[in-house]
Amino acid sequence: MIGRISIAAAALAYGSAAVGSSTSVPPVKHWSIDDIATTPVVTDILLTNGRQSIAYVVRAADVAQNAMVSTLWIADINGRKRRLLRSSSIEQLRKIPGSSDWSVLADLGAGIQLYRVTTKGRATPIAAHDPAVGFGNSDHSVHSIIYDAPKKIGISSYGWSPDGRWLWYAVLKEMPDKREVRFDEAITPEFNVRRPPIDAEVEYHLRDQEGQDRIIARRPVSDRIALYFGGNISWGPSALRYEMENVAKDGQSRFVSASVDLASGVTKDLPDPPSSPFLPPPVGPRGGRLITVGFGQSRQLFEELESGRRIAYGRAGFLLDDLRAAGSWRSVDGRMSLIGVRTINRPRYALLRVDEHSARLIDDPNSFTKCDFAADLSVGACVREGLAKAPELVLVRPKERRITVIAPVSERHSAITPLRITAKEWTNKLGYFASGFVVWPRDYVAGRRYPAIVITHGSDADERFARQDIQWNYPAQIFAEEGYVVLLINDPAPSQSSLLSKAYEQWSTGTGNLVPDEMQKLIWFNSIYSYEVAIQNLVAVGIVDPKRVGIAGFSRGAQLADVAITRSCVFSAASSGDGSYLEPYAYSWMQQSYNAIFGGSPFGPALSKYKEISLSLRANDASGPVLRQLATPLAGAIDIYRALRAADVPSQVSFYPGESPISDETHLFHVPTNRIEAMGENLAWFDFWLRGRRSAEMPFPARYATWDAMARSWPGQALKPNHCSSPTRSQ
Amino acid sequence: MIGRISIAAAALAYGSAAVGSSTSVPPVKHWSIDDIATTPVVTDILLTNGRQSIAYVVRAADVAQNAMVSTLWIADINGRKRRLLRSSSIEQLRKIPGSSDWSVLADLGAGIQLYRVTTKGRATPIAAHDPAVGFGNSDHSVHSIIYDAPKKIGISSYGWSPDGRWLWYAVLKEMPDKREVRFDEAITPEFNVRRPPIDAEVEYHLRDQEGQDRIIARRPVSDRIALYFGGNISWGPSALRYEMENVAKDGQSRFVSASVDLASGVTKDLPDPPSSPFLPPPVGPRGGRLITVGFGQSRQLFEELESGRRIAYGRAGFLLDDLRAAGSWRSVDGRMSLIGVRTINRPRYALLRVDEHSARLIDDPNSFTKCDFAADLSVGACVREGLAKAPELVLVRPKERRITVIAPVSERHSAITPLRITAKEWTNKLGYFASGFVVWPRDYVAGRRYPAIVITHGSDADERFARQDIQWNYPAQIFAEEGYVVLLINDPAPSQSSLLSKAYEQWSTGTGNLVPDEMQKLIWFNSIYSYEVAIQNLVAVGIVDPKRVGIAGFSRGAQLADVAITRSCVFSAASSGDGSYLEPYAYSWMQQSYNAIFGGSPFGPALSKYKEISLSLRANDASGPVLRQLATPLAGAIDIYRALRAADVPSQVSFYPGESPISDETHLFHVPTNRIEAMGENLAWFDFWLRGRRSAEMPFPARYATWDAMARSWPGQALKPNHCSSPTRSQ
Incomplete structure (x- = not known):
């Protein structure tokens, strides 16, 4: 046995910022129903500005406006926060390679489109599609499995090639309304919906640095990888890979992959299907797939190599494949992996640090629900929260297992007496x-x-x-x-x-x-x-x-x-x-x-x-x-x-x-x-x-x-x- | 036994008009599916212009337009026909008392409103309500029990006092949309509708000759007498009576009547409820209610007087209370009643002529499906049709039991070889x-x-x-x-x-x-x-x-x-x-x-x-x-x-x-x-x-x-x- 897990209480270093402290006993601040209704959720986070700032998006109810609202913030490592943007929807906050600006999908009045946003909050369009298409639990819309307010989508997802030379984006387009007679299983899903959804397709675009824009593929909205994950794209040096879900007549899904040659735009199907299309398995420090085997007390963590050989890391008191966890990362040198896991006892979302020698939880009584790590995994920005802890921004140093508090996400909620x-x-x-x-x-x-x-x-x-x-x-x-x-x-x-x-x-x-x-x-x-x-x-x-x-x-x-x-x-x-x-x-x-x-x-x-x-x-x-x-x-x-x-x-x-x-x-x-x-x-x-x-x-x-x-x-x-x-x- | 029924084959006198005749055997004209789809139905008929003309409304499919269309026609007694109006909806064609003009509810571009129409077809507004309210099997509409295309209604019904001094009309008004939580039985009807109906009310107006307009009552759309029958109004010398359906919490309907004093506009509830709100029972020549008693061969026709006494008219081989029949009339002198009935053998819609001595069918192998009779019942205009007979306009003289053909309603359909x-x-x-x-x-x-x-x-x-x-x-x-x-x-x-x-x-x-x-x-x-x-x-x-x-x-x-x-x-x-x-x-x-x-x-x-x-x-x-x-x-x-x-x-x-x-x-x-x-x-x-x-x-x-x-x-x-x-x- 090469690896070993040791669960150690992390040395918690609380920063000096934001959360007020006092030596006298403060008066109890009680919960109100409005407090619960306005609970903030951080939906995106970026460690940015040379690791000196954290950009993040908060989604919460605006009770006066009676709507869910997203806000884009920047916080410096001293905890000073500034609000940059506010919109009914802000999603997919990313760094633009080779630039200090970010890109986001946001609705700034023309439906959800792709914008460049400066660290000062100035937004300019990068790509847009008009008309935006209805999406959500509303009539004349693409129906969504996401429980959110109805929205209009022009651009549904995007990605930058690591060298910044290429932009991939997906346009949601309404298909023409066909008033036609339908038969048999085409009807059966509709008896208990208010109005049937419209039909739409996702159109993949590839744009080069000169702004030349090519349509690469069109995908039906039944392809959930296209609709919700933008194709799960991954970039190679000269080609882009994307994944597809094909829903057959019998309702069964088959998953396939394709690659697009960046220079020629030629697409070809790939022989190997995506292994787990909705949550790719985390990769270990040897490039193998991290898996668990067994049940209960005898569950073990392994890294399964390409050859089929399994490296054991000891008992696994956690689940690897939980979508609520923070995600997974591997250092550029490949020697360290960091995996968001869910613990089985005292359920929380912890971070598992895996190197060639061992797998160890960066533990904390609370959860890390959203993170962004530097490429070398030396430091990352995370949201930490717990049942009795309002979300706060923290810096995590995996190697040292050190956590530094930067700022609360919501002063209102942090002020409530736990x-x-x-x-x-x-x-x-x-x-x-x-x-x-x-x-x-x-x-x-x-x-x-x-x-x-x-x-x-x-x-x-x-x-x-x-x-x-x-x-x-x-x-x-x-x-x-x-x-x-x-x-x-x-x-x-x-x-x-x-x-x-x-x-x-x-x-x-x-x-x-x-x-x-x-x-x-x-x-x-x-x-x-x-x-x-x-x-x-x-x-x-x-x-x-x-x-x-x-x-x-x-x-x-x-x-x-x-x-x-x-x-x-x-x-x-x-x-x-x-x-x-x-x-x-x-x-x-x-x-x-x-x-x-x-x-x-x-x-x-x-x-x-x-x-x-x-x-x-x-x-x-x-x-x-x-x-x-x-x-x-x-x-x-x-x-x-x-x-x-x-x-x-x-x-x-x-x-x-x-x-x-x-x-x-x-x-x-x-x-x-x-x-x-x-x-x-x-x-x-x-x-x-x-x-x-x-x-x-x-x-x-x-x-x-x-x-x-x-x-x-x-x-x-x-x-x-x-x-x-x-x-x-x-x- | 005073009355007696004799069913005699009527002496049919066919007019010379319209239907072409020839001594040579014509080639067979076969049915097409389009012929069936365009089958005309006469929805209104008026004997007018000093008994010299028949005004009528035909509803039929326009295949090119892919919609149901109503047309208003006038035919003189020589069978010459002229089309006056065409609209997605023409309803409630009536004479305007003391005028040669008619009134109709029609959609001439502003939803269904009340118009005056001359015998030349010129239409001018009498009353209108903006905005018209959606009605039918469509979203954001009052749902209808009538199977027709969705329409917009401003005025839903109306009536003239016999002396022409008063106009009664009903406005359909949308109620404000309440986005509110609903409970229990307020929800249960909705699980299988595409979108719940909007709420609306029917507002009754009374207008005098000087054009002074008063709102008399507001009725919820759950009152079907209000929504579909305009209150079943009847005019007295100084008061107007209307009927109401009140739907209680238990879903049961209670029917009540009210009267409006024409001069003061004061409304009071009446002690006697409407006896049969959706189809008032026909009245006999003694002013009693015509009813049938018994089953099968022993069914008998009676006139039941106010006192409870029953006058027998002999065996009744027909049903009195069939909404598909032509209606019922009583002569101004009260001595003759004419009742549209459905026969039990060879089912058809015949006319039953009842006087103090007897009740007799004005028989015909076909049906009389729509009629308008002169006040003395000496003559009327009817639509006659049968399974093998396309609808035609006829004059009916009840006393003589004489029928004169005026014109076919649709040459196309009359030309089909039966x-x-x-x-x-x-x-x-x-x-x-x-x-x-x-x-x-x-x-x-x-x-x-x-x-x-x-x-x-x-x-x-x-x-x-x-x-x-x-x-x-x-x-x-x-x-x-x-x-x-x-x-x-x-x-x-x-x-x-x-x-x-x-x-x-x-x-x-x-x-x-x-x-x-x-x-x-x-x-x-x-x-x-x-x-x-x-x-x-x-x-x-x-x-x-x-x-x-x-x-x-x-x-x-x-x-x-x-x-x-x-x-x-x-x-x-x-x-x-x-x-x-x-x-x-x-x-x-x-x-x-x-x-x-x-x-x-x-x-x-x-x-x-x-x-x-x-x-x-x-x-x-x-x-x-x-x-x-x-x-x-x-x-x-x-x-x-x-x-x-x-x-x-x-x-x-x-x-x-x-x-x-x-x-x-x-x-x-x-x-x-x-x-x-x-x-x-x-x-x-x-x-x-x-x-x-x-x-x-x-x-x-x-x-x-x-x-x-x-x-x-x-x-x-x-x-x-x-x-x-x-x-x-x-x-």
Whole structure:
């Protein structure tokens, strides 16, 4: 064994800048719902100006304007910040080779186009395409898998050759509207969309230093590498390589690569397909692919060389292939690699430094969520953040494992007095462990029992600051300010077990030999058992009041809230966000995954398996009221609502509109007022059903009349023991 | 018994006008698909100009313009016709009291507004409202129950007081767009619409002779009397009465009336609600309500007086309350009433003349579909048409029962050599009879067996000319030209039996005590047994080839085509138009009627009842391929398509687009090219699967490759005996 990993607490050197410090105890600055709604996310970062400055883009809600806004900033290493640009969209901040200027895609009034930006913030066009094409969750637009406000795109991506001689860029072009009759599978995706998307194509341009512009290729928008990753281009000395996704008639994707000769513009297909088109695997210090092998405690990190030989680096307590991590880099001399990883314990995004001798985490209790490193990897600019730490700009010196704080990203958020947050792990009765965090009530007093709320969304409970990914419209920080114990709990990680990995694989591919009972146990009850352990532990030590426990989750989390409310007796109220997966209604367009979970159509013998976990078929067993906030009027959500009401279980569906009559709110809400109202509504929902009280944050006070009426006619109404006979029914 | 009905063949006096006559046998003029697509419908008629002229509005497709167009014409009693106006919409043609001019609602470039039109065709505005509001099957519009192209409405209805001193009109006004969160049942109707409708209100205006204009009331668009009938206004000497529909929170409608004092404008609610708001019952010569009592052969016509006393007029072989009939009138002296009725045998729209002594049909083998009578009912102008008779303008003298032909409505259609059409009645094995018609192949030769197609849609098989109501996109006339026997068959009429009426009542209200088996037998198998008798009779006498029989129907007809293809062995191919009712998918928003038919949700013991008639659950039993033409991407239609394909039964769904990216085709198609292509596609479908041949009318020849492939993999493929073991499986 050549390599070895040692996880060492990094020597943290805090800079003198920006974050005010004082020896007297400052007054507590509490969280507000607006604080959560305006949480900043750094979407781009550049170490620039001879390593003396950090340029970065912050995306956050502007509540007054009721829109998401991006701002481009520059900070010097002393922490002095200046705002350079503000736009509905700023993306793909890059250095222009051989220049001190940068380039960005931004909407400065003509849709998203390519601009040159000086360090003073002056923007001039480099390339543009008119008309820009609608993109997002709006009519007459290319539909997007990214949950953002509708936008107009002229240029969708670009890249400079390392020598600065060539510019590659991709134009999004609308295809002519064909009012034509369509058949069969061309129709099936459309029955549940408001308006079908327009058709468009991505046109690749190559421009030389003299400004001569050539069209290299046209790609359909079904090529996600073209639409979202601009072709994953890579530059050779005389050729450019790009990757393509070809979607066949059977819906299967095939990935291919092509190369463009820079001088002649001649394109040829390459024999080797891209190995992992959406996240190329990190490269190790010997030029091999870094991979992990095994499960749980025996997972090992290897570098797999071209020859097939594997170099071992020891145990891997992290995941390499996580898109939420900061990325991966290799030093110009090839001798060091730096990989953004997600840790399995106390989930966070760390940096793994790999050289020929060892692999070591540049550790920190928080996460590095965005970085840019100098070519020799001697220093980099990163965003560091954690559940209790607002994002800040830091310099990272990988070799010394030294971190220097430069400036907070948002003074407003850094000024909030952090809540007490404790990382936890729970092992459930199946033997699986789940990671997560306990957020303590602001004014926690030992000896008192508190109401509690579990918030769950897949694996998004990790060290990032107030991210929508986990807490969606559930204002975890406000819950804590209001006296709830909040538990952010992940699903048991598939990486811990071969069987669990197999179950997830079967869920996603539809093939495998686990029977529905096993699938349901491993992927749904498994999580619920974890919540039960977590709550029972806190009940056992006198912290949580077992009669006042709620559960909240969107999407994947909504599945679990829906299952938990009839399969566990722990919960007395639920809020399920924008989901209806598991509902029999969806069978016809979810056949592959539903067959894996249920064993077939609900109109046959498999119905009994739906009756195990589909909420609309189990309404009579609900142990508490269910709120459902929607961005789309999902039919399955409506089925659940109706079934619950028919069973006299209090329930409400709340549908949040888009910003205009032709657009919709997105799965992750992007309209600031919607987020603010939805957070207030969730607080009011749990306050009402768990604590029997009205909330000052309730955005729709007129609904209390309906809630009161539902409470009166509900046998298991708030604050009374629910009708569970044993604490757990999910056996 | 005072009254008595005698049905006498009217003495038909044909005028000399317009329709050319010749003693030599003219060459056969065949039907074309374009002829069907351009079938004219007279939507308004006025006897005018001192009974010397007929003004009328014709609605028909303009194929070159690819839109439905209305034209206003005037014809003198010698048959000379002149076109006065042409517009995307001309409605509510009325005389202006005390003037020789008329008024109409028309779109002359500013949306639908109220115009004065001279007999020379000069139009000047009377009242207008800007902006006009979108109305129809388009985004950002008030959604309509009328299947027409999207339009813009400023004025939606109007009326003159009989003395001409007052004008009443209704303005459609868009309500401000509220981007607000909505809850519960406010969301449920929206999950399957492309874009929710806008909100609007109908504003009633009253204008006096001096032009003073007062707003009398504002009504929500949920008031269908306001939106579609302009308040059903009636004028008294000093007051105006209008009717209202109030839709309560539970979705139930309550109907109320109000009166407006003309002088003061003061409105008060009236104690007596409208008795039948959408079709006021006809009034008899004694001022009583004309009604029928009883079922089948014992149905009797009565005049029910205010006192409750009933005057009998004898047996009633007709229905009084049919919206497709010409209307009802009472003479100014009150002594004669004239009622448009639908006959039960050989279904057509006749006129019933009722005086104190008797009730008699002014009979004709054809229908009177639109009429306007002089105040004394001595003469009227009508449109007469039949299955084999293109519409023509006639004068009707009720007292003499004399009919004079004035002019054809469309020379093009009157010139087509009529097909041979035979009225029929069939009594099925349950003892119920169904009415209908056989359309014979153009070149029928006795002794040869022909392929046959049943076309069905509720009760729309009647004496009207090439109406879309029955034949939708199924080109009955072209089928006959191409050598098919075409059967237009009605459902067994509920009026023939108390039990059948009860079943229909239970279907529509959801309440009743018939069990699902009985409901399914009476409302679906009952019709299918009728088709079987009809086909078997024609097979028995050597006319129809039992191996080449198809079935086609849209909406209600699609239900029957879907049920027939797995429950009868008569059919070897089907075309089901724009329907998916009976599919389990729809349960959650069809609960009331599905409970009546199936006894509950498909996710429970009632599933077995769905398996009796829901096509997606019976795909393996299909006896032939199923085509489904759609105006909406219905999820249930997609379920059927997928289930049939999974069972290797040839099937196709074809989705026809709206005229723009923001509008949809309607349930009754209104885009001319869509109708033309859909008719060609149906012909091609039946030609392919029943006769194994390709059609020159096929609008999508590229589809033949798919059809060929489906034929190869289908065990019961075209022209081979299907896998039925007994001729009827619908026992």
